[in-house]
Amino acid sequence: MTQKIDFKSPLEVGFTFEKPITFSTQEISTFAKLCGDLNPLHHDPERAKSSRYGGIIACGPHTSAVYLSTMTAFLAPKYLGIGIKSEFEFCKPIYPNIELTIKWVVRTIIPKPRLHGYIVVSEGGIYNNDEELLLGRGTFIITEK
Numbered sequence: 001m002t003q004k005i006d007f008k009s010p011l012e013v014g015f016t017f018e019k020p021i022t023f024s025t026q027e028i029s030t031f032a033k034l035c036g037d038l039n040p041l042h043h044d045p046e047r048a049k050s051s052r053y054g055g056i057i058a059c060g061p062h063t064s065a066v067y068l069s070t071m072t073a074f075l076a077p078k079y080l081g082i083g084i085k086s087e088f089e090f091c092k093p094i095y096p097n098i099e100l101t102i103k104w105v106v107r108t109i110i111p112k113p114r115l116h117g118y119i120v121v122s123e124g125g126i127y128n129n130d131e132e133l134l135l136g137r138g139t140f141i142i143t144e145k
Helices: 025-034 045-049 060-075
Strands: 016-021 080-090 100-112 117-128 131-143
Touching (some): 016 060, 025 060, 060 080, 060 100, 060 131
Antiparallel strands (some): 100 117, 117 131
């Protein structure tokens, strides 16, 4: 039985994507609590203020989840996107109420007829102007089924 892909890849190598993002103080606290992170750096303004960071910062699971969600939701919104692998480097803290930018660039697209889709590797990060706050690499499948 021959397997094939019934649609053309919606992406091309080199495709870039940018999206503005802001993490509010309330979102930072809520997300951290939902994932069980009770570190005062995410909830307690007074404790956070006296820390080396000087205030509330977003937790790693929050920033990486927001970053990853843009990969499939915005790169190929008409298709199903399934994450396979991700890597992160947390370069600098992410503070609340600052407009940041999520950026992606598609590095590799591999047709996978057995999976009825394409494996896509993208790299990017979350930036404050040109300052790298989070760097990431994600591998996911784009499919219709």
